[in-house]
Every structure is written in C-alpha cells, then in structure tokens.
Amino acid sequence: MSDTSLTPDIQSRLSELADVTLDERLTFADLTTLHLGGRPSMVVRCATAGAVAEVVTLLDAHAIPLLVVAGGSNLVVADGDLDLVVVLLADDSLTVDVSTGRVVAGAGAVWDDVVAASVAAGLGGIECLSGIPGSAGATPVQNVGAYGAEIADVLVRVQLLDRATGEVAWVPAADLELAYRYSNLKFTSRGVVLAIELQLNVDGLSAPLRFGELARRLGGAERWPVAAVREAVLELRHGKGMVVVESDHDTWSAGSFFTNPVVPVDVADSVQEAVRASRGDADADRMPRFDAPGGQKLSAAWLIERAGFAKGHPGEGAPVRLSTKHTLALTNRGAATTADLVALAREVRDGVRSAFGVDLVPEPVWVGVSID
Numbered sequence: 001m002s003d004t005s006l007t008p009d010i011q012s013r014l015s016e017l018a019d020v021t022l023d024e025r026l027t028f029a030d031l032t033t034l035h036l037g038g039r040p041s042m043v044v045r046c047a048t049a050g051a052v053a054e055v056v057t058l059l060d061a062h063a064i065p066l067l068v069v070a071g072g073s074n075l076v077v078a079d080g081d082l083d084l085v086v087v088l089l090a091d092d093s094l095t096v097d098v099s100t101g102r103v104v105a106g107a108g109a110v111w112d113d114v115v116a117a118s119v120a121a122g123l124g125g126i127e128c129l130s131g132i133p134g135s136a137g138a139t140p141v142q143n144v145g146a147y148g149a150e151i152a153d154v155l156v157r158v159q160l161l162d163r164a165t166g167e168v169a170w171v172p173a174a175d176l177e178l179a180y181r182y183s184n185l186k187f188t189s190r191g192v193v194l195a196i197e198l199q200l201n202v203d204g205l206s207a208p209l210r211f212g213e214l215a216r217r218l219g220g221a222e223r224w225p226v227a228a229v230r231e232a233v234l235e236l237r238h239g240k241g242m243v244v245v246e247s248d249h250d251t252w253s254a255g256s257f258f259t260n261p262v263v264p265v266d267v268a269d270s271v272q273e274a275v276r277a278s279r280g281d282a283d284a285d286r287m288p289r290f291d292a293p294g295g296q297k298l299s300a301a302w303l304i305e306r307a308g309f310a311k312g313h314p315g316e317g318a319p320v321r322l323s324t325k326h327t328l329a330l331t332n333r334g335a336a337t338t339a340d341l342v343a344l345a346r347e348v349r350d351g352v353r354s355a356f357g358v359d360l361v362p363e364p365v366w367v368g369v370s371i372d
C-alpha cells in the first residue's frame with residue numbers, strides 16, 4: 001500500500017463522522033450517466049455540507065487522492081481499479097423564497113428539482129436550464145448553460161470549501177471567472193462547492209428568449225411564463241436525448257461531448273471554404289458562426305456531421321455510438337467500456353481535424369484516462 005492509500009485507520013475515522021456512509025462496492029459505472037468506469041477505493045457519501053468539509057479536509061491532510069462526484073453526468077472515468085476515494089455529495093437541501101426570489105440549494109440537490117421548484121413558485125431566470133442532469137453544486141463548475149441562458153446569469157455566490165486552507169466561506173460569483181463551459185473550479189482542486197445561492201426574478205416571466213429554436217417553439221423572443229418555457233425546453237431536450245431516461249441508451253452519455261470551438265475569423269473563413277468545396281454553396285452559406293470572445297464560435301455538432309459522422313455512427317451493434325438523436329453525444333449502448341468510448345472520441349476528433357483543421361476539445365472531466 002502506498003502512503004497515499006486509504007488506510008484502515010483513516011477509513012475508521014471516516015466511518016465515525018456524522019452524516020457519512022462508506023460503500024466499497026459502487027463503481028463509476030454505477031455513479032455516472034455514461035455508466036462507464038472502474039472501481040474507486042471507496043465511495044464516501046456525505047449527507048450534509050459539514051460532512052463534505054470534514055471528509056475532504058481529512059483526506060487532503062493525508063494527501064489521499066479524491067474525486068468529488070454528484071450526478072456523474074460530466075465524467076469520463078478509466079476502466080479498472082482507481083486509486084482514489086469518491087466523495088459523493090448528497091446534501092439536497094433547498095430553500096426557495098417566493099417573495100425575494102432568493103434560492104439556496106445544497107450541492108447535492110438534483111439541479112432539475114431546483115428548477116422545477118423555482119418554476120412552480122413562479123420564479124424566473126433558470127427555466128431555460130430545465131432538464132440538465134446533475135447537481136446544483138456542479139452548475140458553477142462549468143457554468144452550465146443551454147438555450148441561451150447560463151448559471152452565471154443568476155448566480156450570486158457559492159459556499160466554497162477552500163481545499164488549500166480548509167476554510168468554508170461564501171464566495172461571490174465574480175471570483176469564479178465564469179465563462180463559456182468554464183470556471184476556475186473546473187479541472188482544478190481549488191475547492192468544493194457546498195451550496196449555491198441564486199437571485200431569480202419574481203414576476204413569473206422568463207428572461208427574453210435568446211435561442212431561436214426555443215423562441216420559434218413558443219411564438220416569439222419576448223418574455224414568457226416560466227412554466228411554458230420549462231415545458232418547451234424539456235420537449236426540445238427529450239427530442240435530442242438530452243434528458244436522462246434510463247431506458248433510452250441515447251441518453252447514456254455525458255451530454256455534449258465536445259465544446260463548440262472558438263476560432264479566429266480567418267480559420268472560420270477557411271472552414272467555410274472547405275465546406276463550400278466539398279458540399280456546395282447552399283450548405284456552406286448555412287454554416288453556423290457567431291461572434292464570441294476570441295473570434296467566432298462554430299457548431300461542433302455541425303462540423304462533426306460535415307466531417308462524415310452521421311447520427312448513430314458507426315452503426316447498430318457497436319458498443320459506443322453517436323446518439324441516434326444528436327451527433328454531439330457519445331453514448332454507451334449498454335455493454336461498452338471506457339476504452340470503447342475513448343476510441344470513438346478520438347475517431348471523431350481526428351476526423352474533424354483532418355476535414356477542417358479544427359481541434360474539438362472534450363467538455364467532460366476525464367479521470368485516469370485521456371483523449372491524447
């Protein structure tokens with residue numbers, strides 16, 4: 001056993017902590033929406049924020065590798081045995097203040113439960129984020145977003161355990177450097193979000209709709225009753241396999257597998273010319289490209305399709321396929337391994353690179369395995 005392993009002594013100290021339960025049978029296949037990944041040395045389930053802080057501080061003090069996990073919907077984890085302890089967040093506390101629009105959720109609260117409760121209370125601002133799997137505490141980690149909204153729009157502050165000092169404090173959202181699918185918590189061990197606080201609006205209406213497909217579905221880009229927006233978003237997401245439904249393998253995924261690439265304008269021009277040469281003017285003229293900090297944002301799904309990968313690729317019987325509903329989701333058809341997933345991820349990334357010279361970057365967090 002190495003010095004950084006979970007010794008019987010530390011294991012017994014963990015088991016004595018309040019609101020903590022240990023489980024050595026669970027694997028990442030049980031814990032992730034991809035249903036992939038091997039066995040951690042232990043899963044430590046923490047039912048309160050205090051338990052999370054104590055467990056993480058104890059493990060850090062002994063330099064024992066740990067991974068914070070909540071819904072497991074943004075994780076790609078290696079097969080086999082993993083020398084790390086999972087700290088499973090299970091504080092699902094939720095306070096919705098109808099009169100002020102303040103919402104405070106424990107890190108382990110199911111994100112869509114937070115949205116549903118807020119919408120039911122007539123609070124507006126997160127209805128476009130309906131149906132996103134995972135936990136409240138993870139929403140700031142990659143600044144979750146969908147249908148023209150992102151958590152940065154409404155996040156006031158997070159209760160953060162600073163792993164360098166062991167201190168717990170409320171930190172303003174501005175300290176997290178929230179950007180497109182990014183914060184300074186992602187890919188780092190800066191801290192653990194123990195709770196989030198949101199400021200929603202109290203007039204029962206959504207923010208003005210910024211996403212064309214959603215605005216068309218509702219009949220205009222203005223503000224709509226929040227319940228109507230939630231219903232429309234859930235319908236659109238179900239149609240794309242972007243709500244987890246256990247019986248549907250198109251949803252055994254990590255959501256959008258690659259971020260939409262942001263490239264300099266001249267690169268966007270050359271991609272469009274490459275599409276023009278291979279597929280003609282009509283298709284090239286429809287290429288999605290939007291101004292974004294750093295250049296122009298392209299659509300990863302559109303590029304994947306133009307590079308020759310259709311929905312369902314590589315076809316029936318394969319252990320891992322692109323979703324049959326959405327080219328941007330890599331899906332486990334039931335008996336896959338992480339190695340199968342990584343092979344398909346590489347094939348897609350390499351295909352887009354060789355067709356257009358654009359490098360797609362995976363969106364999920366990778367543990368013990370890499371696309372490179």
Ligand SMILES: Cc1cc2nc3c(=O)[nH]c(=O)nc-3n(C[C@H](O)[C@H](O)[C@H](O)COP(=O)(O)OP(=O)(O)OC[C@H]3O[C@@H](n4cnc5c(N)ncnc54)[C@H](O)[C@@H]3O)c2cc1C
Nearest residue numbers: 068070071072073074134135137138144145146193254255
């Ligand atoms: C079908 C599907 C659709 C999706 N659609 C979207 C979408 O529309 N928009 C979008 O942005 N994302 C989407 N995702 C990705 C995912 O749902 C989000 O990233 C979600 O916020 C992850 O939450 P989680 O609790 O499952 O995190 P996990 O997968 O458990 O963890 C992800 C990472 O965050 C870290 N982490 C988790 N909780 C905390 C915490 N409290 N403090 C510090 N670090 C933490 C973990 O250590 C890990 O590194 C989708 C995923 C799926 C499967």
